[in-house]
Amino acid sequence: EPEVTQTPSHQVTQMGQEVILRCVPISNHLYFYWYRQILGQKVEFLVSFYNNEISEKSEIFDDQFSVERPDGSNFTLKIRSTKLEDSAMYFCASSASGGLGVKTQYFGPGTRLTVL
Amino acid sequence: AQSVTQLDSHVSVSEGTPVLLRCNYSSSYSPSLFWYVQHPNKGLQLLLKYTSAATLVKGINGFEAEFKKSETSFHLTKPSAHMSDAAEYFCVVSDQDNFNKFYFGSGTKLNVKP
Numbered sequence: 469e470p471e472v473t474q475t476p477s478h479q480v481t482q483m484g485q486e487v488i489l490r491c492v493p494i495s496n497h498l499y500f501y502w503y504r505q506i507l508g509q510k511v512e513f514l515v516s517f518y519n520n521e522i523s524e525k526s527e528i529f530d531d532q533f534s535v536e537r538p539d540g541s542n543f544t545l546k547i548r549s550t551k552l553e554d555s556a557m558y559f560c561a562s563s564a565s566g567g568l569g570v571k572t573q574y575f576g577p578g579t580r581l582t583v584l
Numbered sequence: 585a586q587s588v589t590q591l592d593s594h595v596s597v598s599e600g601t602p603v604l605l606r607c608n609y610s611s612s613y614s615p616s617l618f619w620y621v622q623h624p625n626k627g628l629q630l631l632l633k634y635t636s637a638a639t640l641v642k643g644i645n646g647f648e649a650e651f652k653k654s655e656t657s658f659h660l661t662k663p664s665a666h667m668s669d670a671a672e673y674f675c676v677v678s679d680q681d682n683f684n685k686f687y688f689g690s691g692t693k694l695n696v697k698p
Binding site: 471472477499501503509510511512513516518523524559561563570571572573574575576577578 | 688
């Protein structure tokens, strides 16, 4: 069964450094998402991406964040200058295209980001 | 805005006994509702979804959930727990305004005792 994969599983970085979290969505999906979960808090929506552009972003997704689909298979989340409060589990998801209505999102296992 | 409340952060049951994980939602419109499960070091796996068809939804691994509009609930049940059901379960809502955006509950950790 196809699944979403994410690398690395755990990333440790120093405050102020740039990090790139990588995701490989399910191959025929066209909608991509990033969510994050700070320890002890709810999973929160960050951004959705379709047709090579951001379709929606939350208040959390400020100028420090960016997303990219650099090739036909990867979807990345970049944090330019990490802060302590960026420490969280980051989940990538993808969903299929076609029709109106809700598209089931399929999630990866997450990348745990620790900012020191 | 949409929101989801999972009433229990932890539930503990004995193997072979029923499971009930509670979820209430708030939504201005007819919502779409999902249950996901997360086993340790694994991704969020879809258990089942409700998208305005039958109110009783059957999912994988013997789980089911019933959409009750009058109670704004979407509780997850299973008649007989198995040790492999031990995991964290998330109730999720998406609304007609924005199908792409999911709102998560805080999660319920299910412990299954032998």
